[in-house]
Amino acid sequence: MARLLTSLKIGNLELKNRLVMPPMATSRAGLHGEITTPLLQYYDEKTRDGYFGMVITEHSFVSADGKISFHQISSADNSMISGLRQLSDVIHNNGCPVILQLNHAGSGTKEEFIGSQPIAPSVVINPSKSNLELPCELKCDDIKRIISDFTSAALRGKQAGFDGVEIHSCHGYLLNQFLSPLTNKRNDKYGGNIKGRILIHIEVLRAIRNVVGNNFPILFRLGATDNMDGGLSLDDCITVAKELEKESADMLDISGGMCRYTVPDLEKAGYFIKQAKAVKDAVSIPVIVTGGIRTLEQAESLLKNNVSDLIGIGRPVFNDSNWVKQAMNNIDFETDTHSMSSPMSLRQNQLTAD
Ligand SMILES: Cc1cc2nc3c(=O)[nH]c(=O)nc-3n(C[C@H](O)[C@H](O)[C@H](O)COP(=O)(O)O)c2cc1C
Numbered sequence: 001m002a003r004l005l006t007s008l009k010i011g012n013l014e015l016k017n018r019l020v021m022p023p024m025a026t027s028r029a030g031l032h033g034e035i036t037t038p039l040l041q042y043y044d045e046k047t048r049d050g051y052f053g054m055v056i057t058e059h060s061f062v063s064a065d066g067k068i069s070f071h072q073i074s075s076a077d078n079s080m081i082s083g084l085r086q087l088s089d090v091i092h093n094n095g096c097p098v099i100l101q102l103n104h105a106g107s108g109t110k111e112e113f114i115g116s117q118p119i120a121p122s123v124v125i126n127p128s129k130s131n132l133e134l135p136c137e138l139k140c141d142d143i144k145r146i147i148s149d150f151t152s153a154a155l156r157g158k159q160a161g162f163d164g165v166e167i168h169s170c171h172g173y174l175l176n177q178f179l180s181p182l183t184n185k186r187n188d189k190y191g192g193n194i195k196g197r198i199l200i201h202i203e204v205l206r207a208i209r210n211v212v213g214n215n216f217p218i219l220f221r222l223g224a225t226d227n228m229d230g231g232l233s234l235d236d237c238i239t240v241a242k243e244l245e246k247e248s249a250d251m252l253d254i255s256g257g258m259c260r261y262t263v264p265d266l267e268k269a270g271y272f273i274k275q276a277k278a279v280k281d282a283v284s285i286p287v288i289v290t291g292g293i294r295t296l297e298q299a300e301s302l303l304k305n306n307v308s309d310l311i312g313i314g315r316p317v318f319n320d321s322n323w324v325k326q327a328m329n330n331i332d333f334e335t336d337t338h339s340m341s342s343p344m345s346l347r348q349n350q351l352t353a354d
Contacts, residue, residue: 003303004296008053008286008310010217010250013097013163015310017053018303019324021046022253022290022312023101023166023221025058025072033061033074035083040090046317050095051324053310056219056253057087059103059168062153063146065114066104066174075102075153084160092161099219100157101166102150106174107135107183121178122185127228128172128258143190143200146174151207154218164217167204170255175201176223179240180232180257194236198243205247217250219288223257224275227264232257234278241279252279253288254308261291261314269298270307277307288312296331 008015028039047055060075061067067074073087074080084100091098107120110133119142120126120135138146154165169175177183178200184191190199201220208218222244224237241252254276255261263271269292270276276289290312293299299311316323 002300004300004311010164010286011215013217015053015097016095017051018310019051019053019296019299020288020290020310020312021052021055021096021317022288022314023056023058023168024314024318025069027069027071029071029073031070033067033072033076034080035073035087039073040086043087044090044094045321047091047094047096048321049325051328052096054099055091055096056099056101056166056312057091057162059101059173060153062102062104063149065116065119066106066109066146066149067113068103068105068109068173069113075100075156076149078156081156081160084156084162088161088163097163099164099166099217100154100160100162101168101221102153102157103168104146104149104174106177107132108171108173108177120174121183121190124183124185126172126177126258127182127226128260137186140188140190143203147200147203147207150204151211154208155211158212158216164219164250165208165212166219166221166253167201167208168221169201170221170223170257171260172223172258175204176257179223180226182226182228182231182258194239195243197236198240201240202243202247205244205249209248214248218248219251219253220244220249221253221255222279224254224272224279225259226257227259234275237275238278238282241283245283245285249285251286251288251310252283253290253312254279255290263291269293269295270302273302273307280306280308286310290314296327300331 004018060073107118107126118135126132157165271292280287286309288310289308
C-alpha cells in the first residue's frame with residue numbers, strides 16, 4: 001500500500017491520506033478581511049475532487065497591526081466568524097478536513113497596510129524581504145495583547161467549524177522574528193537563547209489550548225532554517241520542535257524562516273527535507289514537509305524514507321486545479337517509488353537539502 005494513501009489520526013481528526021494543500025495567500029478577501037465569493041469559489045475549485053488529506057487555508061491576520069496586505073483574510077474579529085464558517089463548509093463539503101492558519105506579520109508588513117509603524121521583537125530591519133521598514137519594539141504588554149489576539153482568533157476558527165488551527169512561525173513573520181537570532185535582540189525573557197526566543201510560542205500555545213480544549217489540533221508552521229549567516233541553527237530548531245511537542249502541539253509543519261518558502265538555487269524536490277528529517281527523528285507528533293516537491297512519486301519516496309509524515313504540494317496546485325487529480329490518476333506507486341526510494345535517490349534528496 002502506498003504510504004501516501006494511508007490514513008493518519010490526530011486526536012479525533014482522521015486524515016484519509018498524507019497529501020496536504022499548504023497555505024497559499026490568494027488576495028481574494030474583502031478590504032477588511034471578509035470572506036468573498038471569489039475566495040469561496042477558489043477553495044471549492046482547488047478541493048472539489050476531495051483528494052487532499054488536509055487543507056490549510058492561507059494566513060489570516062489575528063489583529064489589525066499584523067495585516068500583511070489589503071486583501072488578506074481576517075480572523076481578528078467576531079464579525080468574521082460567519083464568513084469563516086462558509087469557508088470551512090465549502091472545503092468540508094468536498095470531503096477535506098480544514099485547518100485555519102493564524103498569523104501576525106510583525107515587521108513583515110508596512111505602514112501602508114496597517115496605518116502605523118510595524119511592530120517587532122527588536123528594532124531590526126526584517127531580512128526576509130528587501131523593502132521592509134524599521135519597526136518599533138514590542139513592550140511586554142503588547143506581547144500579552146498579541147497572545148490574546150492569537151487565542152481569540154483560534155477560538156473563532158473553532159466556532160467557525162475548522163478542524164484545527166496552524167500558528168504561523170515562518171517566512172519572516174512575527175513569531176518567526178522572535179525565533180530567529182537575526183531579528184530577536186531582546187534582553188528580557190522573550191530573547192536571548194532559544195528558550196527565551198521560543199517563549200512567546202509556548203505562551204500562545206498554552207493560551208490557545210486553554211480555550212479550545214484537548215481535542216482541537218494546534219499545528220505550528222516552523223521556519224526551520226533562515227538559510228542566512230547567523231540564523232536559526234538546526235540544534236535550536238530541534239529544541240523548538242521538542243518543546244512544542246512537550247507543550248501539546250499536535251503537528252509541526254516545516255518550512256523556511258527568513259529565507260521564506262524557497263531556498264535560492266535549490267529549487268529541487270524537498271529543499272527543507274534535512275530540517276524535516278531532523279525534526280521527525282526528534283519528535284513523535286506528525287511532521288509535514290513542503291517546498292519544491294513536484295511529483296507524487298517524490299512525495300511517496302519522502303514518506304517511505306521517514307523524512308516526514310505528510311507532504312505539502314503548493315504551487316503546482318495553485319497554478320492548476322486539476323494537478324492532484326491528474327497526478328493521482330497517473331501514478332503507479334509500486335513501479336515509480338521503487339526507483340525514487342533507492343539509497344541513491346534518497347542521497348540525492350539529502351544533498352539538495354544541505
Ligand atoms: C502565492 C503563494 C502564497 C503563499 N501564502 C502562504 C501563506 O499564506 N502561509 C504560509 O504559511 N505559506 C504560504 N506560502 C508558502 C506555501 O505554503 C509553500 O510553502 C510554498 O509554496 C512552497 O511549496 P511548493 O514548492 O510546493 O509551492 C505561499 C506560497 C505561494 C506561492
